[in-house]
Amino acid sequence: SALLEIENGTFHFASKEELNDPLEGFVRVFWQGDKMAWEGLFRHYIYSVARALELYILKADDETLYHGTLVADVHCYKNNFFEKILLKLGEEFITDTDVQNLAGVYGDNCLKVSEKELQYILFYIHNNALIKCLEEFKKNKFVPAEEAEKQIKLLNFSLSVEKLVDAIKKVFSNEKMRVQTIESMEEIFEEMKEFSYIMKGAENDIFLHGKGSEEQIYNNDGNSVVQQHRKWLIVMADFPKVFVAQLRDMIYPKSYVVCFSKKNDNSAMWGNYADCHKGVCLIYDTGDEAKLKVGGRHIPLDVRAISYGGESIECNFFQTLGRLTMVQIREWLLGVDGVSSCYEAFSDVE
Known part of the structure; x- marks a missing residue:
């Protein structure tokens, strides 16, 4: 050079x-906000899950699935049928009991959350988000009903969000203890993630494109079965980590x-x-x-x-959204009952 x-x-x-x-140049990002801020975050999570599923169906490459699935502005689909689907998914998701419990315990207690803990939280609600997306895609004929139902059946095992919330409540007042509790559960978390890889990936037929035959090395598009499984695992198992990484890139670009x-x-x-x-x-x-x-x-x-x-x-993610417009920031911080108090951090527009 x-x-x-x-x-x-x-x-x-x-x-x-x-x-x-x-x-x-390293910045440690954390998440700390009220219930509305967390609801806004979870809403954008299901937007992005739906976007990832859409891109997978459209046969996107690994790079796009890893770095191009974050929906920073749902209204970029304005006057597009997909916008209506995303808005519907978002409203349904943030009123879900599990999502409400998580938004409540983290928001009402204003807990400070690390990247690793956020990944862990999202892992607990990811299956629910993906199932809702598949059901909506099936309803709108984005995917064949038989394929969608098969995937929903495979995904239909849930982790107890209620137990997670109870564990957090016991130690929420002590950040150090809460972090230690999360870390002590990390080994179990990794084992469960590995289990989900096997259940949802290695033993799963090729979803949507490809014949699904174990004897066939390549599908009709020239993609190897291994490549396609890897892409599907990005959407099914790795997406909480992928999403959190994209959040960092959104507020701190390359x-x-x-x-x-x-x-x-x-x-x-x-x-x-x-x-x-x-x-x-x-x-x-x-x-x-x-x-x-x-x-x-x-x-x-x-x-x-x-x-x-x-x-x-x-830096606090909820107060570091200055790269977005004021309209977009408000959307990120919008909960069921109104706009988060974090929005006040952006009152000085200049």
Whole structure:
């Protein structure tokens, strides 16, 4: 990349994953809000489950299923029949007893929830969400009735949300104890997830596209049976994790940086970055007249010093929706009985 920079007069902007410090640019996201905020989150969860199911039926690739299934704005389907289906699913889902119990215990007690705990919560209600989507898709003839009923039957084993809520209530006042309780249940959670993989994947006929024959290595589209099972498992078993990862990307999009050093005589840097002292050091002018061309436009080359802190940054998801419009933010924070108090965080529009 250094040679290309010299030859073409370009800079390589690295993603956070390419940087050698795993905590570089890392933000710890948590979820803490009232009952309405949680209801809004659960509503968008079933929107996204329905979107994932739709994309699977349309034979989307793995990348799309992992990164293109979050419905950030349900009204992007305005004047589309799919919008009516999503809105109906959302209203039915957030009034479901299990969903109401979870929204109540986490919202009424304003509990602070980590990414791992959120995945765990969503795993408990995922089957319910997927069954509701399949039933609605069957009703609207998006999927053959026989196929939908077969999948619903396979999915129709439920985890006790009531027991989960009771366990949380016993320790909700002590965040550390609640986290320890969740962690102690993690092994059971992973075993149940593994069980769901087997029950819903490996022993399941190919859903919707493909003949479902064990002897057939490839289906009619040239996709291997293994590839198709993997895609179906993304929707059926992995989606709580996929959804939470997309929530992070929604509030903190991909970012890229190019890094420089103020000094050219640091021995450790010559050793690490200059081929063990055999390379060269390039010196750049960053004065007021320096301009950097990005996407066909010339913009100021704004070089800033890096400030290293001792602690990672934390932010509350429900109060970090500033990338969305005010209408979209309100939709995310809308519950059965009105808008969440978290909406006040966005009262300063500027």
